[in-house]
Amino acid sequence: MKPGIHPSYGPVVFRDKAADFAFLTRSTLAGTTGGRTVEWEDGHTYPVVDVEISSASHPFYTGTARVLDTAGRVERFERRYGNRADR
Numbered sequence: 479m480k481p482g483i484h485p486s487y488g489p490v491v492f493r494d495k496a497a498d499f500a501f502l503t504r505s506t507l508a509g510t511t512g513g514r515t516v517e518w519e520d521g522h523t524y525p526v527v528d529v530e531i532s533s534a535s536h537p538f539y540t541g542t543a544r545v546l547d548t549a550g551r552v553e554r555f556e557r558r559y560g561n562r563a564d565r
Contacts, residue, residue: 491516491526499534500526 485506493500493516502518508525516526 489524491518491524492532493526493528494530494532494534495528496530497532497534499532501532 486508487504487506488508489502490505490508491500491502492505500516502524505527507527514526515523517523
């Protein structure tokens with residue numbers, strides 16, 4: 479790799495406050511956290527990035543996802559308003 483052109487890559491804690499869930503991984507976002515840090519379970523302090531949604535709060539992963547019936551919606555629309563191509 480060419481030196482001096484890549485961002486730093488280090489450990490970062492991603493925290494989903496809505497689900498009270500956090501996980502430690504590596505990322506290039508370590509330098510963009512604005513100085514916010516958190517003490518992790520291993521006793522070390524890591525930069526923290528707050529996220530709005532994660533696997534702990536996303537409906538697909540939690541099993542609360544709803545399946546949308548798009549074909550039924552199109553048929554209902556055509557029944558209600560008719561096929562305008564005829565006119």
